[in-house]
Amino acid sequence: MRRREFLALAGAALAAPFAGKASAQVQNWPDKPVKLILPYAPGGGTDLIGRPWAEKLSHSLGQQFIIENRGGAGGMIGTEAAAKAAPDGYTFLLTPNATLSVLPSLRKTPYDPKSFLPVGRVGDFVTGFSMHPAVGPKTFKEMIEYAKVNPGKLSYGSAGLGTATHLRIEMLKYRAGIDILHVPYRGSADALNDHLPNTVQMMNEINTIPHVKAGKLLLLNINNAARHPDFPDVPTLTECGYANSDVPIWYSLFAPAGTAKAIVAKLNAKIIEIANSEEMRDRMRSINTVVPTQTPEEMVAYLEEDTARNVELIKATNMKLE
Amino acid sequence: MELAGLLANLGLGFSVAVSLQNLLWCLAGAVIGTCIGVLPGIGPVATMALLLPVTYLLPAEGALIMLAGIYYGAQYGGSTTAILVNLPGESSSVVTTLDGYQMARQGRAGPALAIAALGSFFAGCVATIAIALAAPPLTRLAQQFTPPDYFSLMTLGLVFAIVLARGSVLKAFGMVFLGMLLGLIGTDVNTGNLRYTFGISDLFDGIGFVPLAMGVFGIAEIIANLTNSERAELASSKVSGLMPTREDMRRSIAPILRGTVLGGLLGILPGGGAILASFSAYTLEKKFSRTPEKFGTGMIEGVAAPESANNAAAQTSFIPMLTLGIPSNAVMAMMIGGMMIHGIVPGPQVMEQRPGLFWGMIVSMWFGNLMLIVLNLPLIGIWVRLLLVPYRLLAIAILFFCCIGVYSLNNSANEVLMIAVFGLFGYLLMKLDFEPAPLLLGFLLGPMMEVYMRRTMLLSRGDPWVFLQRPLSLCFLLLAALLLVFVVLPNVRKARQAAFQE
DSSP states (O other), X not given: OHXXXXXXXXXXXXXXXXXXXXXXXXXXOOSSOEEEEESSOTTSHHHHHHHHHHHHHHHHHSSOEEEEEOOOGGGHHHHHHHHHSOSSSSEEEEEETIIIIIHHHXXXXXXXXXXXXXXXXXXXEOOOOEEOTTTSOOSHHHHHHHHHHSTXXXXXXXXXXTSHHHHHHHHHHHHHTOOOEEEEOSSHHHHHHHHTTTSSOEEOXXXXXXXXXXXXXXXXXXXXXXXXXXXXTSOBTTTTTOTTOOOOOEEEEEEETTOOHHHHHHHHHHHHHHHTSHHHHHHHHHTTEEOOOOOHHXXXXXXXXXXXXXXXXXXXXXXXXX | OHHHHXXXXXXXXXXXXXXXXXXXXXXXXXXXXXXXXXXXXXXXXXXXXXXXXXXXXXXXXXXXXXXXXXXXXXXXXXXXXXXXXXXXXXXXXXXXXXXXXXXXXXXXXXXXXXXXXXXXXXXXXXXXXXXXXXXXXXXXXXXXXXXXXXXXXHXXXXXXXXXXXXXXXXHHHHHHHHHHHHHTOEEOTTTOOEESOTTOGXXXXXXXXXXXXXXXXXXXXXXXHHHOHHHHHHHHTOOOOSSOOHHHHHHHHHHHHHHHHHHHHHHTSSSSHHHHHHHHHHHHHHHHOSOGGGTTSOOTHHHHHHHHHHHHHHHHTHHHHHHHOOOSSHHHHHHHHHHHHTTOOOSTTHHHHXXXXXXXXXXXXXXXXXXXXXXXXXXXXXXXXXXXXXXXXXXXXXXXXXXXXXXXXXXXXXXXHHHHHHHHHHHHHHHTTOOHHHHHHHHHHHHHHHHHHHHHHXXXXXXXXXXXXXXXXXXXXXXXXXXXXXXXXXXXXXXXXXXXXX
């Protein structure tokens, strides 16, 4: 590691006098394959969103975008690797907001979220609280009433401590003043396995959507600014009377700090172009994902807002890992 | 009516699977699967992850048929290294090393490999029919399992692990508990506390199964062979007979049948499906055998049963994925990824909305198994000849592939270091006459047991009686208690030790 840092420094020192040449390199970017670090194991949600993007970006920029899955430690290992990568425009991080706007408030992370530059939004998961039909409540309002009358009786399965889906139930409990038992699982598939037979009554994950469509589960609301296109009758949290109570799950591309602004701008423009294509919209919709487009500047503000809301929740509920 | 419907469905499946293109993808999957199964450490998960982007270019049917082929193909290949060089390529072939490797050292690698392939073929065919016939009811059965039932099943599994061990019960206990302790390294699911990680972020998710298994089984064996030239010669040069004798076949039929049924049932359960299946099948055979003391010395039953069981389990683990969209292991998670890439959302609706895909995939599994047996039987001659390579050269090749395999899991160099550490540890265990198999079972089951126990207690709001109130859970616990009494009772133990000394 030390050797790599030394080499990076030496490289920077050597490169300084050739600033003119460097801008030419920015002009020709990308002229070799680009690495996308995904801080989770293959097969999960990040992979699901990352693979189509790697393919589309390779196609439209004429260089291979290669995915490197660096899973481990709740995303910290891969994120740390990306933070330490050379900011030359050939390594990027594709991550959900958890690694940057949630984890650093919960535990000591080996990276600083400020050591990344936002590049582009690549997809938000659209789902909501699901309820097992055997319990009784059919709507969001009925669920809140049920929870108020029967405190601690409902249980909720999350993908793990400190994940956005854990924060979602804590946020609801905090804003609505209700008591629901939180049961952490190792990943959302495990939780779904207990949700379908009503061992846990509630979840908030995209893998529940097919089961809602099959009539095995009820969808009470949508955790997103707009409704889900496949469920036009299901209201958003704001429409249910809980504004600013969503904990969004949004995936984006980040560059190590120091990456040339021109490269970031070029990639951002490409991402927006792809996001607006009919084909990408359909593919993302099939995995219950929408892609809002933002400039890097807008993303900085959005990340700050997201972090502030999570910090408020974590402080208010005294949530801690370690 | 039911039968007519089934025949119509299978007919539809045939029409999809038998197209030249899909047969080719099936063959490609089977060949790739066999190769990665043979190469230690390179597992189906990493391979499927690498191939996922490629599958986007194929039609959905072809892509899924190929991905499925990789998985069950790897089960065929995985036993090869377990038998030849004591390296379990897959977690499910750990028990195959016990008797398979002993057979190889007696020069009977050929029959061991052949029985493993034949047993796998039979189990694969039966499990394919099971999927076609019983996918929906079997899934409902699996859904009856609640956290306390899982906990009790795991408890039973651990008691099996102790019964399974040869020699000292005390040492087996020790190994199981050491395995559980190693399994506890990492982040606690319920509190987020870090346990035994010493601040090293590579340990936050715990130790991987592959580096541990590869170290204590494979690397330790290589060290032992290299430090003892006589042993190395024994491991490599003696080869007699490629095909099983009539006697071998006769002895293997019942274990293959039992292994298939047990594996098929356990495969549907989420979590340790294939691994639990192979361990349980081995233990069951020991119970049925008239000469249980000979297990671990090269009994063909000890290869036939677990190899059939793990293939049956690999196949039936598709059931919850196909009917519910629930991945029972990491490989099924990759399959779901593969379906999502093609815009197919796995779940109960796949069977109705894409019947061609669903039934085509099932029928292709039968073709795949047929291709694998045709592919694998002639290969046995080549694999066995591999043992004629001087061991000092073979050892380097094995080490080389181990390192590549481990590195390819998480792109992490630290895991390569880990196999070295566990290799030395495994050598120490070997010298002190401790068996590594109970260690691995404790390592796998211990943390799962903890998670299920604490989840049960959370959901019951702290009431421990649920373990006895659920009929399934009660049955498993009673069985475990009974087994434990048998092992621990002084006179039974004496009889057992006497039996082992024979």
